[in-house]
Amino acid sequence: MLKTLPVIILISILLLLSKSVNSQKIMLEEDVRKYDIYKPKRGPNLARFNHLYLGYSLIMAKYEPSMHQSTVLVGPSHSLIAGNRFKYKLGRYFATGYDVYYTYFTYYIGQNQYKYFPNNVIHETEKIRFSNAGAEVYFRISPNKRLGNFVGNFIDFGAYLNYMFQAKHIYYEKAANQSLYYAGKAKIILRNLSYVTPYNYGVKLRIGRNRISFNATYRVSDFIKKDFKQNELNFEPPRLSVGLQLGFF
Numbered sequence: 001m002l003k004t005l006p007v008i009i010l011i012s013i014l015l016l017l018s019k020s021v022n023s024q025k026i027m028l029e030e031d032v033r034k035y036d037i038y039k040p041k042r043g044p045n046l047a048r049f050n051h052l053y054l055g056y057s058l059i060m061a062k063y064e065p066s067m068h069q070s071t072v073l074v075g076p077s078h079s080l081i082a083g084n085r086f087k088y089k090l091g092r093y094f095a096t097g098y099d100v101y102y103t104y105f106t107y108y109i110g111q112n113q114y115k116y117f118p119n120n121v122i123h124e125t126e127k128i129r130f131s132n133a134g135a136e137v138y139f140r141i142s143p144n145k146r147l148g149n150f151v152g153n154f155i156d157f158g159a160y161l162n163y164m165f166q167a168k169h170i171y172y173e174k175a176a177n178q179s180l181y182y183a184g185k186a187k188i189i190l191r192n193l194s195y196v197t198p199y200n201y202g203v204k205l206r207i208g209r210n211r212i213s214f215n216a217t218y219r220v221s222d223f224i225k226k227d228f229k230q231n232e233l234n235f236e237p238p239r240l241s242v243g244l245q246l247g248f249f
Contacts, residue, residue, distance in 0.1 A: 103134060131166040134160055
């Protein structure tokens with residue numbers, strides 16, 4: 001009995017080891033496709049992406065030789081835009097998407113003898129501001145040779161529609177009675193302008209790399225109603241603005 005005891009113990013150990021080995025799964029030999037492996041879908045160069053952005057543009061006023069000066073002043077006249085851009089990738093080189101944003105256009109009116117819009121009254125400073133809520137759809141071409149999760153170089157072709165929810169005519173002049181009001185300058189704001197259209201639309205072009213892009217906006221529709229143009233002088237604020245945009249991501 002004592003002679004056979006070591007043999008019995010050895011056989012028992014071998015049986016236990018055999019059961020333990022058989023119960024283990026060899027992962028390298030299994031089909032890992034049945035396991036749920038997370039693959040991100042959101043990112044600068046992935047299936048979906050969105051980011052906030054801010055842009056500033058200068059109004060490109062047209063010089064009017066017959067009046068020896070532009071009615072709208074280049075330099076101070078500008079546009080500001082802030083919004084959220086959504087992108088959906090269509091392939092390696094193409095994507096589409098849309099923007100929702102707030103934007104305003106401010107036009108500074110030249111104060112000289114040739115001034116005729118919105119009237120011929122001379123002030124110290126005068127401007128008209130159009131505030132809009134808008135949306136844009138665009139198509140993107142990304143000519144990037146390298147693959148990776150980054151925006152890279154891109155060209156956007158877009159079309160937009162704005163709703164003008166506020167229009168203001170603002171001008172500054174010396175206070176009529178400085179001793180009474182204890183002020184040297186007065187700011188006058190006129191709202192509910194009857195000569196502006198509620199909607200405007202146009203096209204956009206963006207050429208950029210990663211967070212920074214050059215932006216050009218051309219308004220196809222008119223800001224000023226046709227009835228006003230028929231009754232008054234034929235004036236339309238400049239349609240083209242160019243500037244830069246900065247993305248936050």
